[in-house]
Amino acid sequence: MPVPLYQAKAEFFRMLGHPVRIRVLELLQDGPKPVRDLLAELEIEPSSLSQQLAVLRRSGIVTATRDGSTVVYALAGGDVADLMRAARRILTELLAGQNELLAELRQAEQSSR
Amino acid sequence: MPVPLYQAKAEFFRMLGHPVRIRVLELLQDGPKPVRDLLAELEIEPSSLSQQLAVLRRSGIVTATRDGSTVVYALAGGDVADLMRAARRILTELLAGQNELLAELRQAEQSSR
DNA sequence: CAATGAGTTGAAGAATTCTTCAACTGTAGG
DNA sequence: CCTACAGTTGAAGAATTCTTCAACTCATTG
Numbered sequence: 001m002p003v004p005l006y007q008a009k010a011e012f013f014r015m016l017g018h019p020v021r022i023r024v025l026e027l028l029q030d031g032p033k034p035v036r037d038l039l040a041e042l043e044i045e046p047s048s049l050s051q052q053l054a055v056l057r058r059s060g061i062v063t064a065t066r067d068g069s070t071v072v073y074a075l076a077g078g079d080v081a082d083l084m085r086a087a088r089r090i091l092t093e094l095l096a097g098q099n100e101l102l103a104e105l106r107q108a109e110q111s112s113r
Numbered sequence: 114m115p116v117p118l119y120q121a122k123a124e125f126f127r128m129l130g131h132p133v134r135i136r137v138l139e140l141l142q143d144g145p146k147p148v149r150d151l152l153a154e155l156e157i158e159p160s161s162l163s164q165q166l167a168v169l170r171r172s173g174i175v176t177a178t179r180d181g182s183t184v185v186y187a188l189a190g191g192d193v194a195d196l197m198r199a200a201r202r203i204l205t206e207l208l209a210g211q212n213e214l215l216a217e218l219r220q221a222e223q224s225s226r
Numbered sequence: 227c228a229a230t231g232a233g234t235t236g237a238a239g240a241a242t243t244c245t246t247c248a249a250c251t252g253t254a255g256g
Numbered sequence: 257c258c259t260a261c262a263g264t265t266g267a268a269g270a271a272t273t274c275t276t277c278a279a280c281t282c283a284t285t286g
Contacts, residue, residue, distance in 0.1 A: 006139070009197075010132040012204050017127030018274085019119045026119070035233065048275070050234050055273095060207045069232055069283045076210070078203040084122075086199045090191040091125050094173045097189070131244085148263065161245070163264050182253045182262055 015059045020044065020052045024073070028062065029081050032074035128172045133157065133165045137186070141175065142194050145187035 016022065023042060027033060039049055053073065056062045063076050129135065136155060140146055152162055166186065169175045176189050 004132070006135045007132045008204060008208065009135050009200060010130050012200060012207070013126045013135070014130030014273090017123050017130050019117070019123040022119045022122050022126070039233095045276080046233060047235085047277075051275080054234075060210050061203070066233095066282085071233060076206075078206045079199065080203065083196070083199040083203060086192065086196040087122060087125060090174070090193065090196060091121060093189075093191045094125070095121065097173050127243090152263095158246080159263060160247075160265085164245080167264075179252085179263095184263060 012059070015055060015061070018052060018055070020049065021056055024049075024052065024056065025061070025075070025080055026084065028073060028075045029084075032072050034067075034070045034072050036070060038073065125172070128168060128174070131165060131168070133162065134169055137162075137165065137169060138174070138188070138193055139197065141186060141188045142197075145185050147180075147183045147185045149183060151186065 016025075020042060024038060027038060027041060035046075035049070035053070038053075039046060042049060053062070053064070056073075057064055061076055061078065061080070062073050064071050064073050066072075129138075133155065137151060140151060140154060148159075148162070148166070151166075152159060155162060166175070166177070169186075170177055174189055174191065174193070175186050177184050177186050179185075
């Protein structure tokens with residue numbers, strides 16, 4: 001009784017759907033990073049970050065390894081960069097579309113004065 | 114005061130994070146489809162589908178056009194197929210990883226009998 | 227060993243998102 | 257005009273996910 005594929009996909013995308021998690025994945029694309037560094041770049045509280053790192057770990061998209069008293073995170077493999085690129089392409093179009101819409105609304109407002 | 118990019122990305126992925134929405138996007142990759150057809154393939158209630166179509170519409174990733182008494186949906190452009198491919202690649206790895214883990218657990222259980 | 231620093235965890239309340247149902251807006255046909 | 261059909265909408269309760277805080281683990285240092 002396998003989990004339907006489209007459900008696994010939905011869960012996968014939901015796992016990506018949080019600003020901190022996105023930023024962490026982007027930072028890790030430059031290579032493994034200790035929590036300390038992530039913390040410095042993201043400027044959020046340790047426990048908030050840890051909470052989101054736990055979500056990423058559970059999904060298996062990152063790995064954590066302990067080195068002395070610091071913990072280092074890394075992408076578990078998989079071409080995350082490629083995914084992000086594809087997402088950015090679409091997102092750019094969507095945002096452009098929204099701006100057009102805004103512009104039209106401003107037009108309409110102008111001409112109704 | 115622009116929405117931070119990583120927040121827009123997170124919202125974008127969250128918009129994808131629902132099984133029905135994923136399936137609709139996949140069906141629309143074969144070209145525009147009337148609601149009737151989507152309904153037939155997904156086997157859910159009209160109002161449930163409509164609810165999810167509304168989410169997709171609001172994000173701008175699909176368009177709806179009325180033709181007589183039927184409404185036709187289509188991808189708004191953007192290479193959704195590419196995104197799905199990238200996601201599938203990663204997802205495949207993640208699922209494989211989980212299966213390995215399961216296998217190891219079964220091993221452990223065996224040897225502890 | 228006590229104390230401190232680095233991260234993690236569990237839990238509770240707040241905020242979002244899902245699901246479902248009834249009511250509604252066209253549109254076509256009798 | 258009345259009815260039926262195709263989809264959509266709003267709202268309420270249920271289910272998830274977020275945020276935050278205190279407590280905890282583990283390694284390091286004095």
